[in-house]
Amino acid sequence: MDRLLIVFVDALGPEQWASSRALQRVVGVSRALTGVAGFSSGAIATLLTGQTCANHGRLCLFSARSKAAPRSPLDALLWLRWLPPALAERGAVRRRLARWLAEREGLTGYVALHRVRPQDFRWLDIPERDDVFESATIGGCPTFLGDARDRGLSVFAARWALAEDERWKHTFSMLQQKKPRLSMLYASELDAALHEHGPSTAVAESVLDRLAARVARARDILASDGATVRTVVVGDHGMSAVRRVIDPRPISERGDVRAFVDSTIVRLWGTERSLARARLFAERARWPARWIAREQLEAWGVGVDGAPWGDAWLQIDEGALFAPSHVGGRVAGMHGYGPDARSSSACFASDASVDESVVSLSSVAGWVRAQTERWS
């Protein structure tokens, strides 16, 4: 192999690959990888570093501030409290504010404010501050892209922040010019389509068709000078259809706890007594959800020291959704049900047989490193 082409596709699970003949024609061999807890920010960090959340510190977009580092870029948004909520919580205003915040604070990572209430910016933090494809490390853990650059290999990583069509246009032109040894491309369109329309729809199929054509084109560009190219398409999780919606506010707005509601997880910070009251409520209401014990979180690789991700963690069952939440409302498809859920598996598909060492998202980085180390 002369060149390695990796295409990272947000929300490509084994089922998405199995549903797309077009994609199977490009990458015909696939394996289901064990996924991670939380959402894409954790999954991408694990994919790039091979490390767990406890090491790289990424899981969900928002964490609680640590006592050791009480300042956060979110401090710049505290004035939002003085705006009327109808204005401060409008989607277009939020997107503009996110861009303003990123520019002001020099953040190159993914910044989104969703529906987080202004008063919560006081105690929340955003762990992702740097572009994960460009920085050499994530939370101090080296990425395989950084390692390859360190060894002097030519590396191209897609500009994830560009809109889908623009990003692919930029990618094709860069691959043509640079013919890099290692390429890391990025596709975000599938995740958006699956959230909006649910899994296994005609919309998803057409997105996968387009993706397959783009991967084939990228591979053809890299192979146009006669080089052998290995093509890998890898996801971070799949998608489950949403069949039931639970309003989390009886717990999240109790007043005796701090709460952050992601679409599938309610994370609480509070005293033993207040947490016990919240537990009792969820049990009596017979919500389709489970409280995740500290030991289980540790087994999932989630760092629990300093409780950045909550003192108590209520994980909703696969196929259900917490709405309204701090990140959005009702949608047709969702992921983030814990590493043991079916929809948390990620697809690893390739145009050649898949190495036995590749079994989980955390094992991909080691495999990439082994491939690229042969070149130097």
Ligand SMILES: [Zn+2]
């Ligand atoms: Zn998603």
